[in-house]
Amino acid sequence: MMADRVHPVQPEPATGPIPDPWESPRSSASSQSILPKPVRQPGSYVIQVPRDLVLRVPPKGNGSRAKAYARRRGCCFLVFAWLGALLFLLAVVADILYLVFRPRVPQYSIDALSIASFNLSAASVSPAFDATVRAENPNKKVGIYYRDGSDITVAYDGVTLCTGAWLAFYQSPGNVTVFVAALKGSTIRLSSAARQALVTAETQRQVPLEIDVKVPVRIKFGGVTSWTITVKLKCDVTVTGLTENAKIVSKKCGVKVKLFKFLGL
Known part of the structure; x- marks a missing residue:
């Protein structure tokens, strides 16, 4: 009797992904699970808006701040408008004054200096200066009121030697007034260098002095006073020299009047 032959059966090839031997069964199962898609409700839509375009609701206090800022801007605008109108009005007034009165800057000069009590050999000096001042008003329709509170100083190389005051008076149009201003100094101590420089300058008959004047005035334009x-x-x-008979070798004066500068002179 012939024995039956047993043929080996070949296993069928597996279908599907080959499992990873290092992967746990739980993670494999989760990776193969499919999440359900969200169900959209009828009539609703999902719209994606860029972050830069997201509109935010401003805080409650921003409205009052915006109103206050708008009021400040309005006030600033009014202030600048008034300033512009004022500057325009001043320019118009200056033009009218110039056209009607033709103002000219007054002229001043120091015509003589008489110096006393200036002893360079003493430890301190108390000099007295008599300065002859010439003031000329070249205007035909403009008068000048010279008021109290003036100041005149005479200095050498930055060291004040004496002080005094300007004559208070009214100068009519076209007037030339010459007056003497009495200036005095008290117990002035000069350094050895300044003393030696003065001695050398007096020997050379070339003593430079600086005279500064500040005087308050009012300008009269017809019936209007500034x-x-x-x-x-x-x-x-x-x-x-530093004597009573001193002669002026050279002189140069400059004057500044703000009102005449405002008028373009």
């Missing part, structure tokens, strides 16, 4: 302004006068004067 506010109080300051006339500043600076003179560089060179004299032959």
